[in-house]
Amino acid sequence: MTPFYEIAVGIVLVVGSIFSLIATIGLLRLKDVYMRMHAGSKAGTLGSGLMLIALAVHAGEVDVLTRALAGVVFFLLTAPVAAHLLAKAAYQAGYQPxxxxxIDEMADEPK
Structure with a gap:
């Protein structure tokens, strides 16, 4: 592996871990379940996706690359849907923003 790839992998790992740290801080500091869910789903998905991409580049093998890309696609497809469904369930359970x-757009919708 050339020094360029090592530096690129290091940068992507650091950026991914920074996004994961931001997600963690958001989970601890934000005020309600909806804000926390937003921080966890957006920044956490981006951070873990970047770290999986760095793993794929570092390994340099096709099977690791395909599994890492499948993991990234899985994160991108499931995290927003899961966050939306959890937020809707929390609202219906009575957790107010x-x-x-x-703006509370769900206040007028029938349950």
């Missing part, structure tokens, strides 16, 4: 939420 915090006072910083200015």
């Amino acid at each position: 915090c006072s910083d939420t200015h």
Whole structure:
């Protein structure tokens, strides 16, 4: 592996871990379940996807590359859907958005 690839893998790993750290901080610091879910699903998906891509480039093998890309696609397809369904279930269970939420579009919908 050339030094260029090693540096690129290192940069992608660091950026992915920064996004994962941001997701973790968001889970700890944000006010309600909806904001926390947004931080966890968006930044967590991006961070784990970047780290899987770095793994695929570092391994340099076709089977590892295909599995890593399948993992990234799986994350991108399932995380937003899961976050949406969890948010809808939390709202129907009675968890109200915090006072910083200015528009509540689900308030008028029938349950």
